[in-house]
Amino acid sequence: MQDRTFxxxxxxxxxxSTSRVLNLAALLVRNADNPAHAANPFFMADPxxxxxxxxxxxxxxxxxxxxxxxxxxxxxxxxxxxEDLGLGGRSVFVAxxxxxxxxxxxxxxxxxxxxxxxVLEAIDELPSLDPFLLREHLKRRGFxxxxxxxxxxxxxxxxxxxxxGGEIAKLIELAYRDAEGLEGNINRLVEALLVSKSDERLxxxxxxLRLEKENYQEGIFAxxxxxxxxxxxxTLWSQVKDVFAELMRxxxxxxxxxxxxxxxxxxxxxxxxKLERQVRTVRNQLKIYxDVFAELxxxxxxxxxxDFLLKSPDMFLTLGEGCGLISHxxxxxxxxxxHGRTLVADAGTLLDILQDFDAGLGQEEAAPPATAxxxxx
Numbered sequence: 001m002q003d004r005t006f007x008x009x010x011x012x013x014x015x016x017s018t019s020r021v022l023n024l025a026a027l028l029v030r031n032a033d034n035p036a037h038a039a040n041p042f043f044m045a046d047p048x049x050x051x052x053x054x055x056x057x058x059x060x061x062x063x064x065x066x067x068x069x070x071x072x073x074x075x076x077x078x079x080x081x082x083e084d085l086g087l088g089g090r091s092v093f094v095a096x097x098x099x100x101x102x103x104x105x106x107x108x109x110x111x112x113x114x115x116x117x118x119v120l121e122a123i124d125e126l127p128s129l130d131p132f133l134l135r136e137h138l139k140r141r142g143f144x145x146x147x148x149x150x151x152x153x154x155x156x157x158x159x160x161x162x163x164x165g166g167e168i169a170k171l172i173e174l175a176y177r178d179a180e181g182l183e184g185n186i187n188r189l190v191e192a193l194l195v196s197k198s199d200e201r202l203x204x205x206x207x208x209l210r211l212e213k214e215n216y217q218e219g220i221f222a223x224x225x226x227x228x229x230x231x232x233x234x235t236l237w238s239q240v241k242d243v244f245a246e247l248m249r250x251x252x253x254x255x256x257x258x259x260x261x262x263x264x265x266x267x268x269x270x271x272x273x274k275l276e277r278q279v280r281t282v283r284n285q286l287k288i289y290x291d292v293f294a295e296l297x298x299x300x301x302x303x304x305x306x307d308f309l310l311k312s313p314d315m316f317l318t319l320g321e322g323c324g325l326i327s328h329x330x331x332x333x334x335x336x337x338x339h340g341r342t343l344v345a346d347a348g349t350l351l352d353i354l355q356d357f358d359a360g361l362g363q364e365e366a367a368p369p370a371t372a373x374x375x376x377x
Contacts, residue, residue, distance in 0.1 A: 019128045019232075019327050022053040024149070025079060031148045040146040043119060045110035052077045053120075055129055056093070057332065057356070065096040071356035072328075074124040078106050094124040119143055127360060128324025130232070132225035136316040147221070152228065157194055163231045165190045170297040175208040194224060209309070210302045219309040225316055226289045229323050233282060239330035240279060246333070247272055250343040252350055260347050267354040274361040275329065282322040285315055329357050 024042055028050055031037035041049050056075040063070065073096065079089040092102040103120070104113060122141050126133060131150035138145060152160065165187060172189055192201050202220075211219045247268055252261065289308070296305040336353060337343050345353070 019130045019324055020055045022123075022129045022134065023153075024048070025050045025052060027149055027151065030151070031146075034146075034148055037146045037148045040144050042145055042149050043107070043116045044112040045107035045116055047078055047110075048076075048107050048116060050079065052079065052089075053123065053129065055127075055328075060352070062093070065093065067097065068095070071352075071359060074120065076103070076106070076120060094120045115143075126324070127321050127328065130228070130320060130324060132221075132228055132316060133320025133324065135221070136225075136313050136320070140317075147217075152194060152224075157191075159235075160194065160228070160231045161187060161190050163234060164194065164227050167227060167230065168193075171205075171208070171293075174297065174300070175204045193220065194227075208302060209306050211306055211309075215310060218313070219306065222309040222312040222316075225320075226286065226312065229282075229319055230286055230289075232323050232327060233286065236327055236330050239334055240275075240326060243275070243330055243333045244272065246337065246343055250337070250345065250350060252347045253344045254346055256347045260351065264347070264351055264354065267351070267358055271354055271358050271361070274358065275326075278322055278325060278361055282319065282326065285319050285322070288315075325360050328360065332356075 027037070043049050043051075054075045054077065055072055057072050058066075058070065062073075066073070074094040075091055076094060077089045077091040090106055092099050092106060094103075100117065103117060107113065107116060110116075118141075119138065122138060122143070123129070123134065126137055131152060135145075135147070135150040168190070176189070189201060189205075193205070206213070206216050209219065250268075252264065256264075289312075292305045292308045295301045332353070336345070336349075
């Protein structure tokens with residue numbers, strides 16, 4: 001079961017969690033001195049805690065290995081050497097035919113195989129592996145896993161810090177107005193907020209938000225989640241606009257029959273409508289956060305923001321799924337049609353891409369029911 005895509009693993013050496021990758025091997029190294037990480041592991045079988053989990057877009061031949069009709073799958077990769085992912089590893093797709101037998105061989109003789117398989121099956125239900133969506137989904141399924149497994153990856157953390165600093169500068173000024181050297185400490189305070197470990201430097205922030213200590217970690221997690229999704233959408237927005245601009249211009253290369261051409265054009269129109277709806281839904285959800293945060297910073301109403309944070313995990317699944325779908329469409333479209341290249345593909349490839357996006361965005365909204373007057377007419 002040697003994974004022939006091993007060359008792509010070397011680029012994951014320093015990655016922990018992104019929307020497409022969960023690198024448990026990197027997290028294991030990062031948390032070598034953290035007893036809580038080992039006390040509540042991701043999996044019961046030790047070999048799996050050094051795995052790399054990837055949301056993989058299936059090729060046509062790979063889709064034949066599944067009984068259901070799907071375009072992407074969860075790929076579990078066990079590296080040959082945790083310290084050098086470039087050496088490759090063994091892999092299995094969750095839910096492919098016979099996957100449980102292959103999975104059992106990968107994980108070894110450790111007990112509670114049903115629990116580990118259930119974790120993977122829960123992950124496979126998600127469109128994205130981003131740390132906030134993943135943590136909330138697994139928590140709701142009753143899995144006890146250390147929060148250190150859901151850190152933002154190092155590169156993402158670096159890129160996100162400047163954005164978050166601008167977002168919360170007013171609140172930091174409110175919470176730390178009596179502290180000396182505030183301006184020079186903002187970056188360190190933002191870094192302390194974004195990592196999963198508790199930090200005494202954030203105590204003034206806890207007091208400003210009026211969060212009890214037992215609720216503080218959950219409240220901060222919720223806040224980080226909304227900041228993360230705002231950052232994701234902000235960084236993706238130019239790519240999403242490109243998809244809108246280029247979608248209808250994408251052409252088929254070579255001869256195509258009229259039925260396939262019609263199907264492609266119909267799918268384009270339907271996809272554009274669905275994507276507009278998805279972007280609007282995500283932005284409306286983030287606006288709820290913006291409104292209560294603005295009230296906090298403008299009038300000091302901490303109770304409204306605190307209550308929102310403690311209730312907001314209920315929004316994570318829909319918000320995370322929405323951002324994950326938008327991210328997948330925007331990044332894969334640019335991968336398939338790089339800047340400066342013509343928007344041309346063969347009929348099978350283009351239809352495959354469009355159908356993948358279309359299926360991921362779900363069913364179209366139902367038309368409103370006809371009124372009695374309209375029915376009579």
